[in-house]
Amino acid sequence: MTERPTSVAGRAKRFATDVAGLGIARAVGFVAPALLLIGVFLIFPALWTIYIGLTNYELTGPNAVAPQLVGIxxxxxxxxxxxxxxxxxxxxxxxxxxxxxxxxxxxxxxxxxxxxxxxxxxxxxxxxxxxxxxxxxxxxxxxxxxxxxxxxxxxxxxxxxxxxxxxxxxxxxxxxxxxxxxxxxxxxxxxxxxxxxxxxxxxxxxxxxxxxxxxxxxxxxxxxxxxxxxxxxxxxxxxxxxxxxxxxxxxxxxxxxxxxxxxxxxxxxxxxxxxxxxxxxxxxxxxxxxxxxxxxxxxxxxxx
Incomplete structure (x- = not known):
């Protein structure tokens, strides 16, 4: 039983959305580990540093437990x-x-x-x-x-x-x-x-x-x-x-x-x-x- 041309065309369109022809889902799956590492070790620390820089956070004492926002x-x-x-x-x-x-x-x-x-x-x-x-x-x-x-x-x-x-x-x-x-x-x-x-x-x-x-x-x-x-x-x-x-x-x-x-x-x-x-x-x-x-x-x- 032959597949309908419209179905073949639709599948080709789905797999042609990226250069390698992997499809969006597979391409995201390949880069997901790298994106996870970048997010955990680069993006999150940068955002956390920005947040801490807006507070009076200290290493010890009351401000270490409950830091307050101090703005700029x-x-x-x-x-x-x-x-x-x-x-x-x-x-x-x-x-x-x-x-x-x-x-x-x-x-x-x-x-x-x-x-x-x-x-x-x-x-x-x-x-x-x-x-x-x-x-x-x-x-x-x-x-x-x-x-x-x-x-x-x-x-x-x-x-x-x-x-x-x-x-x-x-x-x-x-x-x-x-x-x-x-x-x-x-x-x-x-x-x-x-x-x-x-x-x-x-x-x-x-x-x-x-x-x-x-x-x-x-x-x-x-x-x-x-x-x-x-x-x-x-x-x-x-x-x-x-x-x-x-x-x-x-x-x-x-x-x-x-x-x-x-x-x-x-x-x-x-x-x-x-x-x-x-x-x-x-x-x-x-x-x-x-x-x-x-x-x-x-x-x-x-x-x-």
């Missing part, structure tokens, strides 16, 4: 808080110094220098740089304590400056150098891939006409990798702005001199017990990240 008071208080303003400035300095300038420039220099190096040397340098990136934060912090220690530190021994407490006297400089050293691997790998796409004929032409290294990078290389530069800068800026590693070295000290926003949020939430206030600051940090991302995406669209 937490946000207003944060903007008037000198410690928050200090943390915001230090975070901007940390991102600019260690990510936008440090990791970007050092990563490109390594990629540009190693592109013609011998395979053995290139693999060795890349392995050492990657090792700094993949080591656990606690291990890296312990190593840098040994380097920057006031008594018997490696850096003081090399410079002959015994007694210099780098993490106390120059906390932000120490953190910028530390984060540049640790995070350069990603920039190096990204730029190595980008440089491989630059036409060799153009590089050879620049060499023949006597262009300097800087002129070659400016006029030949950069126009080809501009999109990669913006993408890399966006990613490392966001990662650095939300990095908690500075706490392992300085804990925000001395006297809040290295208290970046993630460290400030941690201390307000867990040390001060002000979960509502800390959540409001977390939301402000999220909004700052979105603004930075929007600027970079706008620059990418202009480039394209």
């Amino acid at each position: 008071d937490n946000f207003v208080n944060a903007l008037d808080d000198a410690l928050f303003q200090n943390s915001l400035w230090l975070t901007a300095l940390f991102v600019l110094g260690s990510a936008v300038i440090g990791q970007n420039i050092l990563g490109f220099v390594l990629a540009w220098t190693l592109r013609k190096a011998k395979p053995g040397l290139r693999r060795t340098v890349e392995s050492l740089v990657l090792l700094a990136w993949i080591l656990p934060s606690t291990v890296v912090a312990f190593l840098w304590f040994a380097v920057l220690d006031r008594d018997g530190g490696t850096l003081n021994a090399l410079l002959g400056s015994e007694g210099t407490a780098w993490l106390v006297e120059y906390p932000m400089l120490s953190l910028i150098v530390f984060n540049t050293w640790r995070g350069t691997a990603f920039s190096m790998l990204l730029y190595s891939s980008a440089l491989a796409a630059v036409p060799p004929s153009q590089l050879e032409t620049a060499r023949v006409v006597g262009a300097s290294g800087w002129q070659t990078v400016r006029d030949i290389v950069f126009p080809h990798i501009r999109g990669h530069v913006l993408t890399n800068t966006l990613l490392i800026s966001l990662w650095t702005a939300n990095d908690f590693s500075p706490f392992l070295l300085t804990a925000g000290g001395p006297n809040h001199a290295s208290e970046t926003l993630p460290v400030f949020i941690y201390r307000q939430a867990l040390e001060g017990g002000q979960l509502g206030y800390a959540s409001a600051i977390s939301l402000l940090l999220l909004l700052a990240n979105l603004v930075v991302a929007a600027v970079y995406l706008w620059l990418l669209r202009r480039k394209s």
Whole structure:
């Protein structure tokens, strides 16, 4: 018994509602686990943070049992808080110094220098740089304590400056150098891939006409990798702005001199017990990240 054409057409229409021809029900079934994970671990925490930021929720005490809605008071208080303003400035300095300038420039220099190096040397340098990136934060912090220690530190021994407490006297400089050293691997790998796409004929032409290294990078290389530069800068800026590693070295000290926003949020939430206030600051940090991302995406669209 043959099926009626109208029935066949109706079934085909139902299964043609998506590109793979699975049908809406099956397609939803395939993506449901991923949507569930996103909802549980991303959307719900974000909404919960927004809600807590509108309350006076505390870690202990009466406000931990029955928090009250305070509206935008937490946000207003944060903007008037000198410690928050200090943390915001230090975070901007940390991102600019260690990510936008440090990791970007050092990563490109390594990629540009190693592109013609011998395979053995290139693999060795890349392995050492990657090792700094993949080591656990606690291990890296312990190593840098040994380097920057006031008594018997490696850096003081090399410079002959015994007694210099780098993490106390120059906390932000120490953190910028530390984060540049640790995070350069990603920039190096990204730029190595980008440089491989630059036409060799153009590089050879620049060499023949006597262009300097800087002129070659400016006029030949950069126009080809501009999109990669913006993408890399966006990613490392966001990662650095939300990095908690500075706490392992300085804990925000001395006297809040290295208290970046993630460290400030941690201390307000867990040390001060002000979960509502800390959540409001977390939301402000999220909004700052979105603004930075929007600027970079706008620059990418202009480039394209």
